[in-house]
Every structure is written in C-alpha cells, then in structure tokens.
Amino acid sequence: MNHYLMTASELIFGFIILFIVTKSLGKTQFSQITPFDFISALVLGELVGNAVYDHEVKILEILFAVVLWGVLIYFTELITQKYRKTRKVLEGEPNIVIHKGQIKYDTLKSSRLDINQLQSLIRQQGYFSLQDVEYAILETNGMVSVLPKPENDTPKMSDLNLPTQPAHLPITLILDGEVLYDNLKEVGFDENWLKKQLSKQGVTEYKEVLYAEWREDSPLYLNKYEKKSV
Template sequence: MIATELLIGFFLLFTITKLLGKTQFAQITPFDFISALILGELLGNAIYDHEVKIGEIFFTTILWGSLIFVVEKITQKYRRTRKILEGDPNIVINKGHIQYEALKKGKLDLNQMMSLIRQQGYFSISEVEYAILETNGMVSVLPKAKYDTPKMSDLKLPLKDPQLPIALVLDGEVVEENLVELNKDLKWLEKQLSKQSFHRVVDVLYAEWKDQNQPLYVLGYKKKSS
C-alpha cells in the first residue's frame, strides 16, 4: 500500500510541478515558498497516514495544486492583484541613505540587511548607492560609482559579442541537438576531439564549444593517451 501511494504521489507531484512551472518552486515570493511547502506536507503526511485513502490523496493534492495554479493565473492576468498576492520590492537604501521605514515594512533589521548586502559582494553600507529588498527576501544592490565594476566601454576596450558555451558531449554521449544547432556533424566532433588525443567519444566526460577560433574544452574520464 505504501509503495502504491508513493508511486501515485510521485506522479501527482511531477504533474503538478510541470503545470505550475519553474517559478513556483524557485520560491520567488513567500507565498510560493509556503504553497510549495504545504503541497509537499499534504502529500507526505497522506502517504504515511494509514487512515488516508488513495482517493483522498488525489483530492487534496489536486485541489491544492489547482488553487496555486489559479492564483498564478490571476497574478499573470491582472496586474493590480500582484501587490496583494506577491508584494512589492522595497528600497531600503536610497542614494546611500538607509530607509528605516522600508526596513520596518519589510520586517528587516540592520544586521539582516548587512548580511544580505555582503552576499552580493559589498561589505560596507558606504559602498551602496541603492539597495532593494525583493519579494523573495533577497537584496539587489546598485553600488556607488567608485565601487562599481568597470565595464568594457569604461575601459575603452574593443567590444566582442558574448558567446554562449554549448555542451557537445556529456558523460561520454554526444548531445546531438547541440551539434545540429552549430551546423556540425559527428565527424567534425570526432576530428576536434582527436586533436586533443581523445579518439573515442566514450572516453570524454565533457566537451564544450565556445568560440570557433578556439579548440573545444575537453575533460576525459582518464588521462589522455600519449
């Protein structure tokens, strides 16, 4: 009976997470966190409670998942409901000055705010021009100009469009859809690997393409042959 309930619970949870989407379980807001937590608790408690029947597991899980789904659809369609259901970001540092009312509204004290700012890489409030308490409880930081990281345009260096690295081999298997995206074939890949003394794809743990003017980045399961 436990095995049956676990299997049913597994497929129910899998289906609900697919329907609700990734943002629900990324815990973007406190509501997201609590709703995901309760969903897991409902399912977990139902499975190990011998008095709960399979039909009741279906009912409670699907009902709660449906309620979450409806709330998500409401916030997506009606902008005015987002403030009530999701909350608003609060500016807790404005032009270098701490906004105590915003801290109080967000139920945040100075030590907590400083901890969140340090997690963004800034160890002094004097380095911060703006800090925003997001709806998920994290703080986004815009530093003062002299503490900001210089950009390529600031250094007057030649600009180059960034390239997204593409994995071509994972765990000894070719990622064929990525090869197609690059307009390459298996023969080209094998040739590139052989240049780095990998003569079989199965010997490659990971291979990545980043730039056509650079060789593939390759990691093997074992030392390359001489």
C-alpha cells in the same frame, strides 16, 4: 509486507503527482519563491506526507487533494498575471531599502528587516560595506538587488582612473499595458510627455507596451507585446 508495499505505492504516486503539479505551476515553485509560493509548496508536500502515514487515506483522495490545491494555485497565479493590482496583495512588492546611499529605516522597519540582516544580504551580492551601495531593493523573494556607487562598480572606475558618472535608478513607467502614474509623477513628467515618447517608437496605445522604463540621460526603453502569428 503489504504495509510496506502500500507505503511505497503511495510515496511513488505522491512523487509523480507532485512533480506534475509543480512543473505545471512554473519555475517559481523551485527558485526565487515568494512567501505565497513557499506556503503553496509546503502545503502540497504536507498533503502527500500526511497521506503516506495515514493508511486510511486512499490514493484517490491524495489525487483529489493535490489536484484541487494545484488548481487553486494555478488560478491564483493566473489572476496575478491578468490583474496587476492583485500582485501587491498576493506576491508583495519590492521595497527600496537604500536610496542614494541613505538607509531607509522606515522601510526596513515595515519589512521586518534589521541592519545586520541587511548587511548580510548586501554581502551576498559581493559588497561588504553599506557605503559601497547607491541603491538596494528588497525583492519579494527576500533577496536584495544592489546598484553600487559608480566608483565601487566592477571594474572599479577609480582603478581605471576614469571620471565617474552619477548612478541613476531605472523607473518603471508602464507595466502590463498600464501606466504607473505615481512613478511618472516621481520622475517629473506628465502623460503628454509619455505619449510623445511612445509615439517616437511607433506606439499609439499603452496596451501595446509590456514594459517601459525611464533612466536619466537615456531614451525611454520599452518592450512591446509580441504579436501573435496567424
């Protein structure tokens, strides 16, 4: 009987601790997880699971291991929030696998993704032919985001007999107060143009901008950092 009581107490204690830790670390532990998030969640579960079946491990040791691992994950997430350059290493980065209707084979190869897998991911977004897709982006969580060709969008322009417009992929120019110069060069603009666009919206410094994106035939879209109330 004591054996069952000990197992039950360790399970209940582990459940409570894991719940607290995962809630503290944020929603990415539950959905849209990156490979790093998956490993983190897996190790947290293993720490408690092994402790339950090893009766030489005490509750305080479970607490120490789970809390320490949770602290390591927390500071890792904090680093990725503060320093944008670390995100590529720790979280990965999105990759364009279909560009203007053309499959980027080199990108598929480097992402360890074959055509059948790509088709499956595209179907999950509601498009059953690669011909319907103008852009497809492989996200860090393994899902694919799809921008369909204009005539295949919902509702379909062809069904409404309306003239179609070319699809344009939004380009991120500023992220977390830092200019993405490679993206700025890709769209054919320079820093002087960017500063003029920001000035039109009352922005004088890049660090004021949380996010800014450019899309052809549209003005520069940006979100500023929220001002802290005194």
